[in-house]
Amino acid sequence: MAEPRVVVVGAGPAGMRACAALVEAGLRPVLVDEAARPGGRIYQQPPEGAGRPARELYGLEAAKATRIHALAPALAGRVDHRAETLAWNCFEDALDLLGPEGPSRLAFDALVLATGATDLALPFPGWTLPGAYALGGAQIALKTQGCAIGRRVAFLGAGPLLPLVACQYMEAGVDVAAVLDATPFLAKLRGLPRMLFAPATLAKGMLYVARLRRAGVPMFFDVRRPRAEGDGRVERLRFEAGGVEREVACDAIGASFGLRSETQLADLAGCRFEFDPRTRQHVPARDAAGRSSRRHVYVAGDGAGIGGADAAELAGERAALALLEDLGLSFDANRAAWLEGRLARLDVFRRGLEAAYPFPAHMVRDLDDATMLCRCEGIATGALREAATARGAIELNRAKAFTRVGMGRCQGRMCGRAAAEVLAVARGAELASAGRLRAQPPVKPIPMLPELLS
Template sequence: MTRVLIVGAGPAGIRAAEVLAGAGLCPTVVDEGARAGGQIYRRPPLGFGRTPEKLYGSEAGKARALHGRFDWLVAQGKVWHLPETSVLALRDGVAHVLGETRRQIPYDRLILATGATDRLAPVPGWQNAGVYSLGAAQIALKAQGVALGRQIVLAGTGPLLTLLAMQLRAAGAGLVAVLDTAPMRDQLRGGLAMAAARPVVALRGVSMRARLGNLYHAGVTLERIEADPDHGVQALHWRNARGQSHRTACDMAALGWHLRAETHLADLAGAEFDWCPSARQWLVRCDDMGRAGKDLYLAGDGQRLLGADGAELAGRLAAIALLRDLGRPAPAAYGLLRRRARMQRFANAMARAFPWPAEAVAALPDDTVICRCEGVTAGTLRATLPASGPEANRAKALSRVGMGRCQGRYCQLAGAEIIAADQGLAVPRAGRLRAQPPARPAPIGAWLSTPPEREAE
């Protein structure tokens, strides 16, 4: 039997597994979470008191259906699930994974449903204790019922900014400000196209925004995060759309500018990349069905940033493509492709409504830390460019930007903006950082012995 490995048990991975199981295959699903669901439908530990309605809001029904379907597939032996397991490397049809132990999983076909991570823009002072990403704050709230501060400021742009604000308020957290860097004119222009593509979703977003009232401010400029060495974050300094200065006291700040596709494993698997001007980041080159190379398929936000509904569609399409490539009967894809195209139009409009703050990042002061892992400043990166030239990997070698635990996941995009601006080039000319194994930090002891491979079925 064909051995299929799916990496990721979010909406895309679950729907891919469902289609393959329905065709008689038994895929292996590897996921870093303790329970399937992914980030948007992240499940709390067993016995957690908050209801799905509190955790997922209007998406509670979708979350229940997705969780229930995957649990049933695993219970029936139609899917082999490895939770709390990370894929460290991919080579010659073998995935090197780390859970309780390190093991090797051979595969014939690979579906990567690795999702996305927060896209972060450095702000002076963001390296201090008490500064988190929007995604981290949401994980703490969903998985542990914890608000990470008593006086909370959310800053950045994109749907997650508003969604997390509403979730924190519903939980009774002390939210004091929501600072959106997207100008209102951009939001209005992009919002019309968003409403044309997905009116219900757009209306839901407008409704949530309205309920934030005076907490919400559009078109702001983030100046710096004030912090005390002993007590962490103290305040966030910002200017409103009219240029007026403000100091908002807080003990926690969460930042995020929409999402960044998680493509590390796709790079290790040999995928090609293209610069996406609308998303302003490098995305994997693949067809509409998710084919990204020989025996390689992508699904979900790691392929295109289309949200949870789009991820479910992409998971089904990738599985259908795989079945067709095997010469097996497969469900029709036409209707799924039409829905996916509509979601792509929505995503393009959203990128226009909530733009990445490229100019602000390119003009960061020299003393701003851009690589939190290594403590590298914008000035250090700029100082390396006469020797490294405008190529991201050479600049990384000399400055150490991107050499930390995250391997450039959080600093690569900002670093490229700084390199391009300093050298007078378009951002794509700076290139992208090449992925290196292991894809996740791993203890040295995990590599001291060779684990047994999973036996072929």
């Protein structure tokens, strides 16, 4: 038998660990990734030669980042790494790629999708002003370019990355105006028992908060009705906390209300999806090893449901072992069982984390009709509510057809989750029934250059 063509999409923790396990089994996988260097978003590397030490870039995560990065030279020559390459379509047993060498079609016998996640964006008045960024964008500016999104930055949202990025900014010398958590402080205590299943991670989280407190950074919990204001750009952030109207002056905002999985390739590959009530999104159905519903297609890491970077490393390796098993190759069954055990423990931690940062449903309820929901197409929240009620759009694809929500450059990657929340509330229906936007190729915009696709 010829060596099976195995393709891994995504060079983050999950994809890199999958590659390492495949190489160890004697395979030579193709690794497709949009970035120039491996690491994914969480451990994104600066451009070659930028020279900032890992300790400065990744803080307490430096050791993990370095280990993932170190895999690249270790695997060199044994992985066909297609850097700066977008996998923009998956049809039957092939991916359509667009990279520095031009277009190509890449057939596969087995496929590991480790496509990662983005911030969950929730709209609020002023969220489209210049100076308002996603939290991940704020972090990447710092990690890859060594620059900050502003001089005096407020952080807003819900999730463990909020104090982490705020701390990274503070340590980089940026004036952190405030950390505004849209979830209640008491929720943190509710999540605590389960978070003890990953004590080191919990300790780091508490350390970030302690550092911010020590530095005197104002921190508010259960923040309601945030509004970014300013003349043509962010100048201040108004909000309510503890029933009191407050205001912080800032020239930039990093906001994130959780994470959402990047699932378009799994959708195009024909994987069955199911609703995950914990992360409030539809994700590819998978077994404990990462097998999707489609034969020889595996999903791992945050692209298959939000589990965090540590879980992604384990899941990437576990999916690779499942792939080896399914191809009839030898694999370490004990290692596979150990990985699943570790993943189960981390899953308990994750549930604690999700209890600590519950979805801030008030952000959706309090949204006024005039606030922009779909920024690509300029569709206001009220237009979606009207389609959901007066025009009978019972799910997202209907709402898209009627209003253009999710029909722009991002194809709903950024607004789709918020649109589902707004639609469900407007109809008084379960979130799951709002569905998900069907993926259509290309996953991200591609140039109108047929020679690039020949």
